[in-house]
Amino acid sequence: MDLSVISPTLLVASLMVASTPLLLAALGxxxxxxxxxxxxxxxxxxxxxxxxxxxxAVETGSPVAGFVAxxxxxxxxxxxxxVLTQFLLANQVATGLATTLFGLGISSLMGQSYSGIRPPAxxxxxxxxxxxxxxxxxxxxxxxWVVYFSLLLTFAVWWFLNRSRAGLTLRAVGENHxxxxxxxxxxxxxxxxxxxxxxxxxxxxxAYLSLVRVPQWTExxxxxxxxxxxxxxxxxxxxxxxxxxxxYLFGGVTxxxxxxxxxxxxxxxxxxSMSPYLITIAVLVLMSARRRxxxxxxxxxxxxxxxxx
Amino acid sequence: xxxxxxxxAPSRAWLWGAPLLAVALTMIAGGLMFAALGKDPVAAIxxxxxxxxxxxxxxxxxxxxxxxxxxxxxxxxxxxxxGFRAGVWNIGAEGQYIVGALCGAGAGLALYPMEAWFIxxxxxxxxxxxxxxxxxxxxxLKTRFNTNEILVSLLLxxxxxxxxxxxxxxxxxNPEGGGFPGSRNLSQWxxxxxxxxxxxxxxxxxxxxxxxxxxxxxxxxxxxxxxxHIKLAGQAPRAARFAGVNPARLVLFCFGTAGLLAxxxxxxxxxxxxxQIGIDFNVGYGFTAIIVAFLGRLxxxxxxxxxxxxxxxxxxxxxASFMLGIPVAAIxxxxxxxxxxxxxxxxxxNFRIRVGRRDIA
Numbered sequence: 001m002d003l004s005v006i007s008p009t010l011l012v013a014s015l016m017v018a019s020t021p022l023l024l025a026a027l028g029x030x031x032x033x034x035x036x037x038x039x040x041x042x043x044x045x046x047x048x049x050x051x052x053x054x055x056x057a058v059e060t061g062s063p064v065a066g067f068v069a070x071x072x073x074x075x076x077x078x079x080x081x082x083v084l085t086q087f088l089l090a091n092q093v094a095t096g097l098a099t100t101l102f103g104l105g106i107s108s109l110m111g112q113s114y115s116g117i118r119p120p121a122x123x124x125x126x127x128x129x130x131x132x133x134x135x136x137x138x139x140x141x142x143x144x145w146v147v148y149f150s151l152l153l154t155f156a157v158w159w160f161l162n163r164s165r166a167g168l169t170l171r172a173v174g175e176n177h178x179x180x181x182x183x184x185x186x187x188x189x190x191x192x193x194x195x196x197x198x199x200x201x202x203x204x205x206x207a208y209l210s211l212v213r214v215p216q217w218t219e220x221x222x223x224x225x226x227x228x229x230x231x232x233x234x235x236x237x238x239x240x241x242x243x244x245x246x247x248y249l250f251g252g253v254t255x256x257x258x259x260x261x262x263x264x265x266x267x268x269x270x271x272x273s274m275s276p277y278l279i280t281i282a283v284l285v286l287m288s289a290r291r292r293x294x295x296x297x298x299x300x301x302x303x304x305x306x307x308x309x
Numbered sequence: 310x311x312x313x314x315x316x317x318a319p320s321r322a323w324l325w326g327a328p329l330l331a332v333a334l335t336m337i338a339g340g341l342m343f344a345a346l347g348k349d350p351v352a353a354i355x356x357x358x359x360x361x362x363x364x365x366x367x368x369x370x371x372x373x374x375x376x377x378x379x380x381x382x383x384x385x386x387x388x389x390x391x392g393f394r395a396g397v398w399n400i401g402a403e404g405q406y407i408v409g410a411l412c413g414a415g416a417g418l419a420l421y422p423m424e425a426w427f428i429x430x431x432x433x434x435x436x437x438x439x440x441x442x443x444x445x446x447x448x449x450l451k452t453r454f455n456t457n458e459i460l461v462s463l464l465l466x467x468x469x470x471x472x473x474x475x476x477x478x479x480x481x482x483n484p485e486g487g488g489f490p491g492s493r494n495l496s497q498w499x500x501x502x503x504x505x506x507x508x509x510x511x512x513x514x515x516x517x518x519x520x521x522x523x524x525x526x527x528x529x530x531x532x533x534x535x536x537x538h539i540k541l542a543g544q545a546p547r548a549a550r551f552a553g554v555n556p557a558r559l560v561l562f563c564f565g566t567a568g569l570l571a572x573x574x575x576x577x578x579x580x581x582x583x584x585q586i587g588i589d590f591n592v593g594y595g596f597t598a599i600i601v602a603f604l605g606r607l608x609x610x611x612x613x614x615x616x617x618x619x620x621x622x623x624x625x626x627x628x629a630s631f632m633l634g635i636p637v638a639a640i641x642x643x644x645x646x647x648x649x650x651x652x653x654x655x656x657x658x659n660f661r662i663r664v665g666r667r668d669i670a
Binding site: 084093101105106219223227274277278280285 | 313314315346393398400450454455456457459460461463464465467468471472474475479596599600603636638639640641642643644645646648649652653655656659660
């Protein structure tokens with residue numbers, strides 16, 4: 001075993017790359033859950049974004065077009081979830097699972113002809129001399145635009161939820177939909193918008209996996225990232241800043257275990273690759289064991305709303 | 310204006326009409342999907358739903374496969390349905406299925422090459438216990454720390470898949486397999502084999518177990534206090550608390566039963582149709598069983614029918630990929646679509662559609 005092959009600079013830089021899909025998906029789900037909707041379809045929306053973005057990026061040669069298509073694909077699948085749960089009042093847990101199962105199926109169907117192709121590259125932003133600084137240059141200034149976009153989005157979501165009037169309305173819908181309805185707020189419309197936003201974010205996260213992180217299309221390539229994103233929202237106690245922390249923590253665990261595999265640690269590969277899931281479970285247990293953890297959840301989370309109630 | 314009006318009581322007719330309508334809608338939407346893939350939609354639907362049962366050329370092979378595939382689906386879905394009824398969401402049956410198979414195979418292979426009557430029952434017991442124990446992890450975390458059981462049970466699927474991969478190349482690898490991953494073939498070792506019981510039907514011990522599970526679940530749900538508590542907790546959690554239902558015990562019972570049955574499904578599969586522990590041993594029965602449970606209206610008898618239908622889509626899907634070149638992945642999308650449509654038309658069970666002037670809500 002030789003741990004010296006693990007370079008701290010590259011470790012931190014790749015941590016940010018590994019965390020970005022989780023961060024994007026978790027931010028989307030945060031807004032959805034703040035509106036009182038539990039969408040368990042994150043995994044499905046991510047993988048649909050992954051293949052949708054990959055296919056469009058390959059066909060057009062433009063990664064940006066790919067990311068846009070991924071957001072549209074994620075939002076489209078999320079809208080199916082939205083129509084079912086908001087208009088047809090289907091159970092949110094069951095519909096979320098259906099979204100994931102359908103997303104996994106349709107993505108491998110769409111991806112038949114795209115395996116083994118390299119997508120057009122998403123280059124690092126050229127920030128001139130800043131990028132040449134030691135350590136900081138690679139870690140802070142040496143990323144592609146999506147990484148910066150995800151950080152910006154974290155701030156935007158925080159500002160929206162905590163500082164804007166629209167965010168207050170959205171939180172009101174999530175805390176008590178009956179009271180919000182009585183105040184004349186359009187509960188279903190707000191929830192549909194939140195669900196579409198969540199789907200678009202998950203789609204972007206998926207596309208980041210297939211276009212930058214891997215970069216390739218393989219069936220089932222999200223391998224649980226969507227579920228980890230859901231866990232991050234719980235870990236973050238439904239706060240945007242903590243979502244960032246959580247995503248980077250889980251990204252860090254993933255990168256570290258990959259580096260340890262490469263360094264040839266005396267643990268079988270299978271045990272290292274199960275570690276992100278085990279750590280996610282451990283963190284969920286720690287969060288739920290604290291009394292305050294569960295109380296942070298939006299009060300109407302997962303409940304159907306029908307104006308007759 | 311089209312509005313939904315809550316029914317005073319769920320409609321009995323739509324309770325069973327909804328799945329039929331959902332299947333019909335899925336066939337139409339699936340046909341459109343196949344047409345988009347450039348295949349003849351009518352031929353595709355016929356190949357999936359008709360040919361495996363009635364085509365003179367394929368039926369002889371396909372019909373027994375129906376029970377082989379339906380067995381694990383029904384076994385797992387029956388357990389899941391108990392939980393879903395009570396509002397206990399175990400979505401990690403795939404993991405419990407894998408661990409059941411690993412424990413069962415491990416218990417058997419520890420005694421290899423002994424020949425004895427008790428080996429197979431021992432393996433079944435070990436498999437059931439393995440699935441049960443794996444399900445107990447989310448259940449105990451839920452009751453002890455109130456941890457979200459949905460996420461924990463699902464995340465444990467990935468852990469179980471890693472364990473499977475590690476066992477296939479490690480502890481359970483066939484020492485005479487020339488270094489290839491995968492265990493000894495359990496279906497060829499007389500003491501552990503789970504053969505076809507009646508020639509030409511495909512029925513192995515897993516199918517027998519599935520039938521017993523369906524009957525027991527029916528009795529529990531309709532004739533036993535536990536079943537009443539399960540239904541009460543699902544429909545009116547507050548009333549259930551006043552009636553003295555212990556939610557923690559209910560969670561442990563639902564997870565335990567589902568894990569036990571999924572573990573059984575795993576051990577019957579590994580000793581029978583699959584034959585050995587391999588890296589690709591699990592094929593998603595644990596997830597498809599979720600669809601089966603809902604399609605069967607969370608009712609044991611309904612699950613029996615839904616399991617057969619879902620098994621048919623598996624076999625028909627293979628046939629369609631062989632005959633018409635339809636990708637196997639299309640069937641997974643098809644199954645997901647079925648669940649979508651089912652959840653969508655389910656609104657008719659609890660609501661009435663009113664067209665016309667809308668009252669002030």
